[in-house]
Structures are given as structure tokens and as C-alpha cells.
Amino acid sequence: MFERLPGFRDFYPEECAVRNHLFRAWRSAARRFGFSEYDGPLLESLELFRAKSGDEIVEQLFSFTDRGGREVALRPELTPSLARLAGARAQSLKKPVKWFGIGEQFRYERQQRGRLRSFYQFNADILGEPGPAAEIELIALLIHSFTSFGLGAADFAVRLSDRDLWLFYLRGMGLDEEACAGVLSVIDKMGREPEEKTLEKLEPYFGEARADFMGKIASLRDLKSLEDMREFLLAHTTDGALREGIEQRLAQWRTLLSGLEAMGLGEFIRIDLGIVRGLAYYTGFVFEAFDRAGELRALAGGGRYDHLIEKLAGPEMAAAGFGIGDATLWELLESKKLLPRYVEAADLYAVIEGEAAREAAFRDVRALREAGFRVEYSLKPLAFGKQFKLAASSGARLALIYGSEEIANATVKVRNLQDRSEEAVPAGRLAAFIREFFSG
RNA sequence: GUGGUUGUAGCUCAGCUGGUCAGAGCACCGGAUUGUGGUUCCGGGGGUCGCCGGUUCAAAUCCGGUCAGCCACCCCA
Structure with a gap:
């Protein structure tokens, strides 16, 4: 008989009930924060995704040539469509734009636990707000999206980091833009691979001094407070303009953290500069939600991407957002016994x-x-x-x-x-x- | 894409070194039960033991391949 395609799921009534439960909670959370729902087509031009992520991504798409000779692909994420939609009406949209979407997405890759070829994501984005006020709203919504299921600070936390701060530091080390990007991707993997491998990858950037730099990077990753970060960065940066940049950036951090603190969300936040996210298009604050037990892959990820809309759709528009996938959250809720028992009961x-x-x-x-x-x-x-x-x-x-x-x-x-x-x-x-x- | 590991009914699993080994519980259907209940009792359907091939008198069991799940790597939008 016919079998399910690998990486896809069937939703019998019991699973459908769970999926509806997730969607309902996400919608309800987003509405409370004043976000409006949007959606785009499942199928988009292959070029849209290539423009966003480069040629490598094509390997991981469900793509084909349609009968009209167009190269198309099932969407692997919502953000390119969002950029297309928002970019097309950039002039007339009232800022800030607060939009959310819930949609099925497809990635052609080998499946593993919590990682499928078809999954759903809740995405929330704020466009047109360059300051940390956007991140405050987004991170607050992210946290609410989890607490509304009954999860608490003992179950999950949000790691907060900042690519800008890293750039100031790495520039101060004499690295150019390209080298910075390379080193950031090494930092992204640092906790997950053996030191020798990290050293090897740092060699082209730091040569003989690579072990020393790895030590410094490791200490920076471990800093847990703004004061420690400031002290370390200023101690290792001599250039006046960069020092000024660091001070300004830390002021943004203070705004962000005090905002979240005022909302009573401090207990959910961890400063962790080890999070830089692999993607090159992130431009400022980046964050990730994870389960405290450390048994699952990331529950959510997000950050600022100020140049992406311009790149994909033309108009300049500051942007930040996050995405929560259904698979890992589902597992976490199940393990915490937070999935309600749905009874299909007649009256x-x-x-x-x-x-x-x-x-x-x-x-x-x-x-x-x-x-x-x-x-x-x-x-x-x-x-x-x-x-x-x-x-x-x-x-x-x-x-x-x-x-x-x-x-x-x-x-x-x-x-x-x-x-x-x-x-x-x-x-x-x-x-x-x-x-x-x-x-x- | 690479490597490791697993694969018996819808679900959870039993089946020792190849010889009534095709089974149990749950679930499902029917009956006991033609005016009153989820319990109970009885019965039933359902599996070419993932699939293909090989070894053997004989394969769920051994061997090879393949597909699928899981884990790690790659990648992680």
C-alpha cells in the first residue's frame, strides 16, 4: 500500500486537535499584542528564496519547473513572502507594521527528531521600527506564546545576543567585514564541536594567535552581565570610534533589558553572546528560546534583519522577528504533560x-x-x-x-x-x- | 549527502541457539441484551513478521541489498 512520504506527518483527529490547540494559542497571543495575521502562497518563485539565502538553499527546497516553465519552490520559511508583501506596500503601510503568520513550510533535508520536511511555524515580525522597542515587543510575545501553554521559567528561557557587539569587538581585532562574518559562523558552532576543529577554522583569520583569540572569544561568550561585557569590550578595544559604538550599543541593551524587566520577564532572559545564529542576514540583536533541560533543539529563534526587505523588495525597512516551530514545542508540551486531553464529546x-x-x-x-x-x-x-x-x-x-x-x-x-x-x-x-x- | 542502530496486528510488545512461530494485551466489530449505561462474559475480523533476494529439507529467526524510523555528522532560513 501507499506510505507516507518521509518527513511528513499524518494528522489523525487526536493530532489535529493538538495542532489546532497550538494554532489557537498562537493566534490568541499575537492578537493580544496587536499583531495582524497575514499569509502568502505556499508556492513562490525559486528566485525569491535564492535571493534571500543564496544558491546553497536550492539543495534544500522542494522545487520544480511548472508547466509554464517557471522555476518554483514550496516555501521553506515565511519571511521571504513577508518581505515581498510588506515591501510591495511599504509606502502605504502604517508603521510600525506588526504582522504574524502561521503556515506550513517545507525543507528537503534528512529528517530527525524535531526536524521534519513539513512543519508549521508561528512567525511574528515588526517592520519599520529600528530601535529596541521592537525587540521588547517581540521577545515579550515570544515568552507569552510559551507561558500561555502553561510553561514557566523552569521550563524554558530566552538567550539574548547581539551581532553588532561582536562586530565592534572583531573590528577592533582588525578583521574586515568578510572575516567578521566568517568568525561569527565559527562562534555559532563553538559549543558544539571539538576545540581542535574550532582552532583549525580560526587559523585563516588569526594565524598563530588563534589559540589566544579562541580564549578571548570563549570568555566573551561566558559574560553574563552588561557591566562585565562593557568592561571586557572596552579593555580589548582601542579605536575611539569603535569604543563610542560599543557604548551606544550597550545603551540599547539597557533599554531592551529594562523594558523586559519592567514587564516582569527578567527571569526568562539569559545574556548569552554564544548565540549568533548562522544566518548572515541578521544585523543586531538575535535571540533563541530553548528548553531548560537542554534535551531538545531550539524552540524558537529570531532577531533583527534590517536590510532584508530592501534586498528582496526594494524599499528600506527596518525589521525584526521570530519564528516558533510546532515540532519541538509539541514535544516539550507533551513531556511536561501540558497537552490537554481532547475529548470529542457530544452534548x-x-x-x-x-x-x-x-x-x-x-x-x-x-x-x-x-x-x-x-x-x-x-x-x-x-x-x-x-x-x-x-x-x-x-x-x-x-x-x-x-x-x-x-x-x-x-x-x-x-x-x-x-x-x-x-x-x-x-x-x-x-x-x-x-x-x-x-x-x- | 555520510556513518551507526532499529523494523512482528491500528497501538504496546512476546516469540531462547532456524523445526505448530504467527501470538498476548489494548483498540475495533458482533453476541449475551427488542425500554435504560462505560463493568462482565462469549465470539469475530485484522499481520505474505517493512520489502526484495540468498543460504537451508526448513527462515520472523542466518546473510546481502533496499525502503522507512531513530541517533550523530552536514545543514539549520
């Missing part, structure tokens, strides 16, 4: 005796459904005893009994399936009776 179950009673029953079934109740009944005629079993297992609170006696008396017997009490209700009063029961 009412009609127990119907024979064809004669069906007519009266169906009339009520339809009316009650119109009134908003979830009403079920056995599709095939079954013995009363059997129907009561089904009524019980349906989770319904009330059974509506349509037997020959009730039909003859123009009543419906309403049985409370929890306390087993029964009441004969005149057919004309049924809707009112039911409404009253469920409102009380």
Missing part, C-alpha cells in the same frame, strides 16, 4: 426506537443542532440497550429518548447520563429545557 445523544420515532427525533435533532448543540444518534437502528451504551460512550451529558410511549404522549424523555435522573418533557418545550440545562 446530546438521541436514543430512537424504530422507524416510527425517527421522524420526531430527526426534527428535534436538526432544531437542536441549529441551536448550537452537538447532537448525535445511532446511524443504524439498534436495540435500546445498545443505544444507551453508545450514548454513554459518546460523552453526552443528556440522552433524548424517543420510544413508542414518548411518541404517543408527544413528549421526549430526557435522561441525565451522569446522575441517571429522567424527566418527561413536552415536545414543544424541549429546546427551552435543553438550553436551560446547559446554561445552568
